[in-house]
Amino acid sequence: MKLNQSIAISENGFIFNPATGDSFTLNNTGMQVVSLLKSGKTIDDIKETLTAEYDVDTMILERYLQDFISDLKRNNLLLEE
Amino acid sequence: MECRKINVGITGLNNIDSPGPGMPVIRGIKESPCFDARIIGLAYDHLEPGIYMKEWVDKTYMIPYPSKGKDALFERIKEIHAREKLDLIIPNFDAELFSFIKLESQIDQLGIKTFLPTLEQFEERHKSNLPGYGKKYGVDVPKSEEAFSLNDLSNILRSFQFPVMVKGKYYDAYKAYSPEQAQAYFIKLSAKWGYPVIVQEFVDGTEVNVIALGDGKGNVISAVAMRKQYITDKGKAWGGVTISDVSMLELTHKIISQTKWRGGMELELIRTTDNKLYILEINPRIPAWVYLAVGAGQNLPEALVKLALGMEVKPYTSYEIGKMFIRYSWDMIVDIDMFSKLVTSGEL
Amino acid sequence: MEKKVFERPTITKLTPGMPSKHGSGAAIAPIRYIEGLKIDDLLEKYGSPLYIFSESVIRKNIEDLKRSFTVRYPKVQIAWSYKTNYLDAICRIFHQEGSWAEVVSGFEYDKARRNGIPGEHIIFNGPGKTEAELLKAAKEGAYIHIDHFDELFLLAKVCQANNVTARVAIRVNMDVGIYPKWDRFGFNYENGEAWDAINRIMANPQFKFMGLHTHIGTYIMTAEAYRIAASKLSELAAAVAQKFNHYIAYIDMGGGFASRNTLRGAYLSGEDTTPSFDEYADAITSAIINSQIKPDKLPAIILETGRALIDDAGSIAGTVIATKRLTDGRRALIVDVGVNLLFTSFWYDHKINPTQAHSGLVEETVIYGPLCMNIDVIRPSLMFPPLKVGEHFVISRTGAYNNTQWLQFITTRPNVILIDTNRQTHVIRNAETIDSIVSNEQIPDHLK
Numbered sequence: 001m002k003l004n005q006s007i008a009i010s011e012n013g014f015i016f017n018p019a020t021g022d023s024f025t026l027n028n029t030g031m032q033v034v035s036l037l038k039s040g041k042t043i044d045d046i047k048e049t050l051t052a053e054y055d056v057d058t059m060i061l062e063r064y065l066q067d068f069i070s071d072l073k074r075n076n077l078l079l080e081e
Numbered sequence: 082m083e084c085r086k087i088n089v090g091i092t093g094l095n096n097i098d099s100p101g102p103g104m105p106v107i108r109g110i111k112e113s114p115c116f117d118a119r120i121i122g123l124a125y126d127h128l129e130p131g132i133y134m135k136e137w138v139d140k141t142y143m144i145p146y147p148s149k150g151k152d153a154l155f156e157r158i159k160e161i162h163a164r165e166k167l168d169l170i171i172p173n174f175d176a177e178l179f180s181f182i183k184l185e186s187q188i189d190q191l192g193i194k195t196f197l198p199t200l201e202q203f204e205e206r207h208k209s210n211l212p213g214y215g216k217k218y219g220v221d222v223p224k225s226e227e228a229f230s231l232n233d234l235s236n237i238l239r240s241f242q243f244p245v246m247v248k249g250k251y252y253d254a255y256k257a258y259s260p261e262q263a264q265a266y267f268i269k270l271s272a273k274w275g276y277p278v279i280v281q282e283f284v285d286g287t288e289v290n291v292i293a294l295g296d297g298k299g300n301v302i303s304a305v306a307m308r309k310q311y312i313t314d315k316g317k318a319w320g321g322v323t324i325s326d327v328s329m330l331e332l333t334h335k336i337i338s339q340t341k342w343r344g345g346m347e348l349e350l351i352r353t354t355d356n357k358l359y360i361l362e363i364n365p366r367i368p369a370w371v372y373l374a375v376g377a378g379q380n381l382p383e384a385l386v387k388l389a390l391g392m393e394v395k396p397y398t399s400y401e402i403g404k405m406f407i408r409y410s411w412d413m414i415v416d417i418d419m420f421s422k423l424v425t426s427g428e429l
Numbered sequence: 430m431e432k433k434v435f436e437r438p439t440i441t442k443l444t445p446g447m448p449s450k451h452g453s454g455a456a457i458a459p460i461r462y463i464e465g466l467k468i469d470d471l472l473e474k475y476g477s478p479l480y481i482f483s484e485s486v487i488r489k490n491i492e493d494l495k496r497s498f499t500v501r502y503p504k505v506q507i508a509w510s511y512k513t514n515y516l517d518a519i520c521r522i523f524h525q526e527g528s529w530a531e532v533v534s535g536f537e538y539d540k541a542r543r544n545g546i547p548g549e550h551i552i553f554n555g556p557g558k559t560e561a562e563l564l565k566a567a568k569e570g571a572y573i574h575i576d577h578f579d580e581l582f583l584l585a586k587v588c589q590a591n592n593v594t595a596r597v598a599i600r601v602n603m604d605v606g607i608y609p610k611w612d613r614f615g616f617n618y619e620n621g622e623a624w625d626a627i628n629r630i631m632a633n634p635q636f637k638f639m640g641l642h643t644h645i646g647t648y649i650m651t652a653e654a655y656r657i658a659a660s661k662l663s664e665l666a667a668a669v670a671q672k673f674n675h676y677i678a679y680i681d682m683g684g685g686f687a688s689r690n691t692l693r694g695a696y697l698s699g700e701d702t703t704p705s706f707d708e709y710a711d712a713i714t715s716a717i718i719n720s721q722i723k724p725d726k727l728p729a730i731i732l733e734t735g736r737a738l739i740d741d742a743g744s745i746a747g748t749v750i751a752t753k754r755l756t757d758g759r760r761a762l763i764v765d766v767g768v769n770l771l772f773t774s775f776w777y778d779h780k781i782n783p784t785q786a787h788s789g790l791v792e793e794t795v796i797y798g799p800l801c802m803n804i805d806v807i808r809p810s811l812m813f814p815p816l817k818v819g820e821h822f823v824i825s826r827t828g829a830y831n832n833t834q835w836l837q838f839i840t841t842r843p844n845v846i847l848i849d850t851n852r853q854t855h856v857i858r859n860a861e862t863i864d865s866i867v868s869n870e871q872i873p874d875h876l877k
Contacts, residue, residue: 008417012425013790015440016417023417023443025424027790027815030438056435060817068438071754075442128445150698176696183701229608250696275696277608424443 001069002079003037011035020076029054033068037078043069084117088165089386090158090193092123093173094131094138096369098410099315101129102173105372107137109382112375116386121165127423133415140165143427151180155187162191169194169389171382173366176251176274178203196297196389198344198365205340206363208248208279214363218339220332221359223284223351227277234267235260237280246281249274254316256283284361286353288312289326291333292367292374294381296388297343303381303397304333305374310405318370318408323377325402332358345371345385373406434786437752437815441792457791457814460782460823464848468746468784468823471846476860477821478747478766480845482828484522486742488850491526494734497706501714504729508552510684511537513735513829514743518847518857520544523738531733535562538571552681552731554600554642556580556614563587567595574598574642574681576615581626588635598640598681599626601665605657611646618661627665631673638675640728641665644683648692648736652704655682656712663720666728681731682713688740690777690826699777706737736829743828745771746784749816750799760794762816767798767805770842771827772834774807781807784821787814800839832858837866 008016013026015034026034029050036046043065050061072078089110093101103122110118122141124132132141142161145153154177161167170193172181181188182200189195197203205214208225215222224241228234238245238260247263248254249270257263263280270278287308294303306329311320333348345367351359367381374381377400387394423429461467464483472479491507498505508531509523515537520530521544530541533555541551548569556576558566563580564587566573573595575581588595600615601623616623630636641662645654662680670676686709691699713730722728747766755761768774781796794813798805807824816822835842841861846854 010418010421010425012421014421014425016421023420023424024440025443025790026441027436027439027788029436029788030440030790033438034440050435053433054435055432060819061435064437064817067752067754068440071440074754074758075440077440126445127443148696148698151701179697180701227608233608271694275694 001037001043002040003034003072004077004079005038007038007077009034009038015077017075017077022075024075024077030068033065034072034077037072085115086117086119087168087386087390088119088121090121090123090161090165090167090170091138091173092125092144092171092177093369094122094124094129094134094141095126096130098313099317100369100408102367102369102371103129104131104134104137105369105375106171106173106367106382107131108372109375109380110386111137113380113383113386115383118386119165121161121167123161123170127420130413132423132429133413133419141423141429143423147174147177147180151183154180155184158184158188158193159191162193167191167193169196169386171195171367171385171389172197175364175366178365194389194391196344196385198342198346202340202342203365206365207250208281208362209250209277211281211360211362215360218336220336221357223282223359223361225279225281228267228280229276229278231264231267234263234278234280238263241280241282244283246279246283248279248281250277250279281361284351284353284359286351286359289324289329289350289352289358290318290321290368290370291329291348291350292371292381293333293337293342293346293348294384294388295337295340295342295344295346296394297341299338299341300396301334301337302384302388302394303374303379304330305377305379305381305400306330306333307370307373320405320407321370321373322405323373323400323402328358332360336363345381370406373404374400376406377401377404435817436788437817439790439792439815441790442758457782457787457812459784459786460825461784463744463823465852466848466854469821471854472746472748472821475844475846475854475856478745478770478843480770480827480832480843480858481744481746482519482845482847482857483742484847484849487519487522487739488526490738490742491523491528494706494732494738497710498714498730498732501710502718502730503727504679506679506729506731507738508681508731508733509738510733510735511540512833513684514739514832515540516832516845516857517544518855519739519832529731531735535559535565538562538566542569549596552642552733554644554733560587563595564591564593567591567593570596572596572598572639574600575626575630576600578616578626581629585633585635588633594635594637596637596639597630598638598642598677598679599623599630600642600644601662603643603645603658603661605645605654605661607646607649607651607654609646611644614644615642618665623665624668627669631669631675638669638677640677640679640681640731642681642683642731644733645685647685648687649685650687650702650704652708652712655709656716658682659713659716660720663717663722667721670722670726676726677728679729679731680717681733684733684735684737686734686737688736688826688829690740690773690779693776693778695778739828740826741828743831744823744825745827745831746821746823749818749820749822751818752816755795759810760792760813760815761797762794762813763797763799764807764822765799766807766824767800767839768807769798769800769805769836769838769840770831771798771807771824772831772836773827773829777826778808778811779827780825781811781813781822782825783814783816784823787816790814802839837861841866 093103095101122138247266309318347364347368349362508529529550551571603618753761791812845858
């Protein structure tokens with residue numbers, strides 16, 4: 001799973017998809033996940049990073065990460081490998 | 082003349098196809114020799130064009146929609162005031178006026194002036210109250226009734242002849258030629274602006290308007306009459322000309338002196354074929370075509386600023402007849418970074 | 430190093446007209462405490478969902494209402510509207526503050542009596558009083574507010590047969606310039622029905638004509654309507670004085686004062702548009718004082734204000750059960766508070782806040798209750814922060830009608846607690862169990 005590389009990310013939580021013209025806002029955790037994806041990290045890497053940083057149960061993290069990933073897909077921001 | 086530095090908060094930067102009055106109000110203030118104004122835009126939508134017109138609007142902040150409640154609005158104004166030291170705010174939307182009127186004394190305590198109608202003045206001129214208003218002040222108004230449900234609407238329509246005007250509580254009006262059309266507009270308008278929806282007798286004739294400014298003591302500080310020359314499919318004037326019509330100005334004086342109206346107002350009138358003037362609406366704020374008044378010699382925004390700041394203002398007594406305004410649209414080129422900054426930080 | 434609190438990652442597509450998160454913070458700010466007690470702790474202790482009432486807010490509301498009227502008018506009596514909330518503990522707070530009871534059924538009447546209210550401090554309203562209820566109320570000296578001619582004749586018959594006298598008033602309906610016009614309760618003013626009823630009452634020696642009552646509607650957003658109602662009742666009172674030389678003891682203005690909830694379909698927030706007690710009081714008292722009634726004969730004003738006194742004293746706290754993405758892209762939250770507990774969600778856009786901090790980013794959300802029924806929608810659309818499963822929220826201003834109109838539907842009802850003025854908590858109604866529901870059921874032998 002890879003982030004569509006043409007996507008423009010500004011660090012304040014705004015992303016722009018040049019292919020579709022859609023703009024999005026993200027919250028801090030959303031931004032973090034997208035940045036990690038953009039830098040080529042895998043979902044497992046991301047899980048590891050977030051578990052280390054946040055007080056969160058692995059099951060819950062997995063649940064919402066999966067949710068978020070499907071939102072990214074729904075908005076054409078992720079490329080299936 | 083001494084040029085006074087002021088910071089003015091202004092809403093209504095949506096100069097789109099159904100424009101808000103913010104930009105022409107800003108032009109009036111910027112052109113005034115009495116003021117050196119820094120303009121602080123207060124915007125609801127990220128795409129209000131005025132936000133990006135940096136030569137007119139020095140800085141813009143996003144503010145919460147009126148439906149979020151006046152407390153949220155007040156908190157935001159405090160934040161903005163802490164950074165911009167506002168001298169006054171000119172709200173330009175009908176739908177936000179209620180909140181600003183309710184907040185008037187709180188805002189005043191911050192040291193920010195406004196120049197608004199009283200709550201009583203604001204309420205009694207509501208479209209839904211127009212028949213009572215007509216009776217009270219002895220002016221002609223079309224027959225109108227309020228509908229709170231589709232059932233109501235069909236009862237009301239029995240006493241009207243088609244076409245009828247179907248109007249939203251704050252904005253938007255449609256002409257309906259059948260009960261089915263009226264119903265469709267009712268649903269649309271109630272979803273957008275809440276209840277009631279107003280059903281008004283359709284009066285045929287020429288649409289004429291007056292822009293005016295009352296000082297709150299019964300005096301007319303400014304009044305300019307205009308005939309719409311080109312009306313868009315949204316019912317907005319796209320071109321108009323100042324006219325010399327004594328009866329329109331007399332009507333304006335009558336209303337302002339009787340109600341002691343405070344602030345800007347617009348009278349939407351119809352002159353029928355038998356030469357009677359009907360009041361269709363009394364808008365409790367400056368209309369979007371205000372710059373025509375400035376161009377015709379009455380800088381109404383400047384006068385409003387002076388009244389708000391407690392300065393002395395001499396009433397305008399004349400204006401140039403035959404001045405026209407022709408509206409045009411203009412495509413600005415904006416980088417998405419500006420948009421992104423506005424969206425994420427709430428200011429630009 | 431302490432780990433950070435995890436907020437569900439969210440992404441929101443920007444669309445025109447979407448509210449900016451900047452400045453709307455106050456509306457969705459977390460509410461962590463009620464009366465200084467942490468909501469999360471209360472849920473932990475008493476279970477979720479949970480009804481929470483604040484005794485101090487109730488007492489303060491009563492005091493505010495009383496003050497608004499007593500500074501303008503000499504005689505004012507509040508009668509607690511039982512149907513708004515008849516949990517005994519709640520009623521008793523009102524009675525301790527001097528409120529009478531306003532009841533609309535034999536059941537409510539008996540509840541008021543059990544709460545120690547004597548008949549002569551009970552106002553008995555409603556269109557459906559039975560013969561037995563009328564007799565009891567007459568004997569105990571309650572104020573019987575007659576709703577229609579059939580009741581007037583029935584009460585006359587009861588009084589005659591049992592040789593008792595009854596203290597009576599009539600309910601009057603009228604046009605006060607508002608929508609909808611309530612004409613189903615009481616006698617009409619404009620068509621002379623009310624005057625006719627008064628004449629019949631005055632002609633019956635077993636009736637003591639005590640007062641005039643109106644209840645112009647519910648959730649009245651304009652104080653002006655009360656001014657019109659009060660002046661019409663005052664005209665009737667003056668006419669009675671002129672014709673019979675009889676001075677009524679009270680004018681009962683009923684209820685209908687709005688709380689600060691936002692009605693569905695309203696554009697502006699109820700917090701901004703609801704008139705204050707002072708505005709209502711000014712309209713009512715000035716209409717009576719300026720009427721033809723002689724100053725030394727001014728009747729008492731009775732107020733049956735229910736909603737505006739109790740709504741903001743009650744909240745419901747609950748928990749997120751699940752989050753979903755609907756096919757149209759909107760976020761859905763399934764929570765453990767359904768319309769069975771929050772009947773008022775059918776007509777209010779209830780204020781809902783999370784009990785924990787969030788980043789400020791909100792997304793369009795539908796909030797569903799837990800019932801397996803399509804009608805179970807708490808908020809069809811609002812901008813809401815991304816709550817996770819198990820996180821808590823609190824719905825404000827739920828104190829009126831929800832503990833009387835609630836439904837025993839699909840599931841049992843939870844605990845109701847009261848936080849007293851010393852911040853001590855008390856369960857005032859235990860969570861139901863299956864036994865509390867089935868105890869009245871009977872099974873025929875052949876099904877055993």
